[in-house]
Amino acid sequence: MATIAASRIKRELKEVKADAELIKDDVSVELMDNSYLALTGEIPGPKDTPYEGGTFHLKIIIPETYPFNPPQVSFTTKIWHPNISSVTGAICLDILKDQWAAAMTLRTVLLSVQALLSLPEPDDPQDAVVAQQYKENQDAYRRTARHWACAYAGAKSSSRELDEKVERITEMGFNESDARDALSSTDWDVGRAVEKLMS
Template identity: 50%
Template sequence: MSSNRTRRIAKEVADIHADTLSKVEVETFGSGDDLTHLRGKFHGPPDTPYEGGKYTVDIRIPNEYPFRPPIMKFETKIWHPNVSSQTGAICLDTLSTQWSPVLTIKSALISLQSLLSSPEPKDPQDAEVAGMLISNPAEFEHVARQWAVKYAGAPEKDRAEGSGGATPESIKKKAQKAKESEEKAKLAAYHGYNKDLIDRFVAMGFDVPAVVAAFEFVGIDKMGGEDYELEEAYMGDITARLFGEA
């Protein structure tokens, strides 16, 4: 494994361990210390059939990471249109065409958690589940809840007792919330700096974590998240740091 990739993965794992708010977990697979094979965990989001369950994801880091996405699949069986009920394979743009080196293992896991709130039955991984969600949302919620109890350790009491099950409107609202959560996860990588300010260096070929680390090393003011022009001396210090000259 290249030293740069090793350092990045190790830093991402350390950041997840230090983050007590997101409730996302990650560990090396089994008892080894291989950073290319990890296991992620997160809780089922509230106000969904998966609430109260804990879901485990197998994570494999390709050689080209972070320029190629991590390969993830659910170990925990789950009834969801974008996850195979047989193999755990996942259909999610963030893990394929919409992947960016800006994203991290944590943001990918948060995106998976958000996917549980915003199923996309028109772009399914499991056609049977998608068909049930489209034709009978209440039955979909019932089966999804049964699986959450059986496989993810969710409490047996029905979360949606008396609610009448999912409706197109409730699904739409959940999708909007999930989209907002995903955007927040992406912005979190900027550590409070203005996105455009950081992205001017990203456009030079550096990734967001490296640029943010250089800004913090040099001591660049976050200016409340506002964009501004850096002084030439600071530009030189940041560039030198990024090229390993400082």
């Protein structure tokens, strides 16, 4: 039996696939396991941001109570952003919480998440470490976000200097992902990153 949620998503998927703005921006959404209640989304990193050139994947879970409750959306591609958990991919975005309205659609969600990549809101963070770096050291934030976009989302032109720092720590026996996480949260200070990994 088709639920209200599933039939509404079926209609919204058609709208998303025919939406000129989303097509132009290469934003897409597909069914996961042929279920209208589990979707995967793809969002390109917006131009003139550290995420440019990367492709970011989303997991979208539609509750049975949709459209009266928002979908649960998270990044499955690791990303360095104040409003997205660098560990779980959880997103802090008002329309996915208390500002949701039944008139909103998948299109609204995809465009809002893409806009969040262009306009972080560090005063309402999901990841406190990234938000602090964003506020206190914009250069380190931009370099780190760019490095993560290259490492995890397929963006080009990574910083050789940052790649070498990751290599230095992996040569000490730490895995690459842990090394990158530690370096990112210590503004790329190798000594502090190693201390963090050993504590």
